[in-house]
Amino acid sequence: MTAPRTRPPADHRDDGGRTPAGPRPVPRTRTLRHGLTALAGLVAGLLVLAPCAPASAVDASTASGTAASAAVPSGTPYLPQPTGPHPVGRTSLHLVDTSRPDPWVPGVDVRELMVSVWYPAQPSDGQRAPYMTPTESKLLLEDGGITSVPLDVLTRTRTNAVSDAAPAGRRHGLPLIVLSPGFTKPRATLTSLAEDLASRGYVVAGIDHTYENVATTFPDGRVATCAACEVDHDETFWEKLVRGRAVDVSFVLDELTGPHPKWKGAGLIDPHRIAMAGHSVGGASTSAAMLADSRIRAGIDIDGTTQVPVPDSGLARPFLFLGRQSTYTPGGGGAAATWERDWEHLTGWRRWLVVAGAEHASFTDVGLLAEQFGLDIGATLPAARASQLTRRYTAAFFDLHLRSKPQRLMDQPSPRYPEVAFCSAEARGCGD
Template sequence: MTASRFPFSRRRTLGVSAAAVLAAATVATLPALADNSAEGGSGGPIEIMLPEPTGRHDIGRVDLHLVDEDRADPWDDEGRPREIMASVWYPAGHAPGAPRAPYLSAGVADYLDHDRATAAVGIDPGEVDFAGALSNARTGAPVARGLDGAPVVLYSPGGGMSRAMGTTLVEELASNGYVVVTVDHTYQAPVQLPDRFEPPARNPDFTQVVQERVGDIRFVLDRLEDAAEDRVSDAAGRSLPRGLGAAMDLSRTGMFGHSAGGFATAEAMLADPRIGAGINMDGDMSPDYALETDERGTDRPFMLMSAGHNGDGDPHDIDHGLGWRGFMDRSIGWKRAPHLTEGEHIGYTDFQSVLPAIGRSLDLDEQAVAGAIGTVDPEHSLAAQRAYTSAFFDLHLRGRQTDLFDGPSPGHPGWEFPS
């Protein structure tokens, strides 16, 4: 499939042939996130900061290089085993001397800075400091004192997108007591491995893309079980921070993902009963790919979060997303399908905050920005996404009751709850 280079296409086609171009277009547009201020005009690149999470915990992060010796990578020309980069975000003790973890690896930052899609929205190489952007997590921070029984949540990014693109929601969960594991799907995104940088593969078969994602997630879950028993989980011999393995409660595991990662979330739940609750953020689940979701639903809690409109002008909600209505009707567990009417597909990533911030310093293409994140108020959208995601996992992994899903909330305008 040949996909348009127009950034932020409204099409929800999830083949990585489309999604990788979307990544080249969307991710490359601006992956660093803002705290409502982007500073430019001084002659240097624009500096962007991620919005701070709202939970009571500080955050630590450790990056892991995982190698599945039992699985050959279908896209590796040298026949190497499947390699995965993952980050573990966790509630941390106060560690002001520990360095803040970079938002992007050097290779991914350079990839984004020079991708031609940045020019399509009015950004030239060097105008945004991708390499200098920092997360709110700290490297080497100790595990929060007294942390015990922490639920675990996995995150799978959109097709062609780095695992960093969900940092805003990931940090929010970690600051509220979750251990969150973000997963890069090599050859489906720009990925910095310890010994090399791998760009996305060109036009991979999408059925295989989702199947490999499910394999990645199941392998990561296996390694987390090893880590919980203090066995080494990293190819370089690194373990999780002291006490984190014992603090994780893998009997309370959830997953969420954006776009192709949302599709993969549903497929992973059908393949692995260890995942007890899942969220699909605007990821079409087309029956054309003959995957499990075409025939089955889930018996565990599932939320479909949609946004905006499809290419035909219809609302991209449960009745108009590919495969959504059938899957949700077949699902017999708790389920909801909130729809953000004025949002758009890429608004379920860090771009929801970054694009408006960058636009205050650079003359961006307004049509491209609206096609990416819609016309919704960015602060309202981010607050609602944080609230719905946290409340969903709190309800189903912690048993904390809420009325947030009973219908539209005055505190979160612009959301509908189709039946």
């Protein structure tokens, strides 16, 4: 087996916004123009590097200078407590697909992935799972151009899962949810969502799509950086990215539910109750993965512009769009137009929800951590509230479609969550 080519941290570079001949690429360090008024350094490194869709305009100057001097609080960064009744465990899997070459690095004849599995666990006083490795924390911060904070600050983020705790549940009794992060983002940035779902009785598999992320650390210490960031980001690139992620997801499902599963708790998974959710391009990849793999019964696109259209033949399985009111309101054009295009071909259960006051980072841990670090991501909705809404509606969707539990929250607006509006492409707008 040929080992993937990796670069040491010292060689990690961005392209400085250069534009080579040919189709205009997405600059390596560009930030989303979504009202990010004081966002740079850490947040650029964590989230807004290379957004999920080529149509999103960017301007690195909107994130200049201010965060480089932002103070990190003396307290330890932390993720919110899960809301379900079960303790949570987490383990990491190193999976190798020998049937295909890596799509981003020539000469690498296998596809290697790192996957975090969160799950209901037996009560344990073991060590909490680390948020990310020191190298990953260092590269994320350096990638954002910030050196005035401890480079291990993300490593010290307090999680709620216990490393390698004993799984709990009955055989084939737990639904499985796959999570896919945004482009350049590690799987760790979806930890708060994953922990919450696991506490509610789901097995959750978060995938690092190797070479599409600022840093992926393998068990032997190798660190793969973002080879996909170095190529032209035209329409062909985004289609390749999305379709490649669909293949990654199917491979992970094989490894967790096949005859020789790679996780010791795999017998708890119900192979007939599988779903997927993703953020940004991970969300855009959800429909592509569902179209490619009939095992995925339901899916959520969280704030991701869809690059690969749902075909005219349609997608008949349940699907939820969940995004920013400022970007994904029907009739608004731009990114919202891709959801309107696909909405027409969602022929099964479907919902389109938007969250007032949220920004792109609001749906992931990045918003939570940025707020703790005193950084402004441009959202008017507090990060804790945005996290609560994301976790609550995501859980309701999966409870409905994987457990057949009625969910009024999925049928109509709730006075408990007035920030969330139900939209209709036909009406080209959103209700109260």
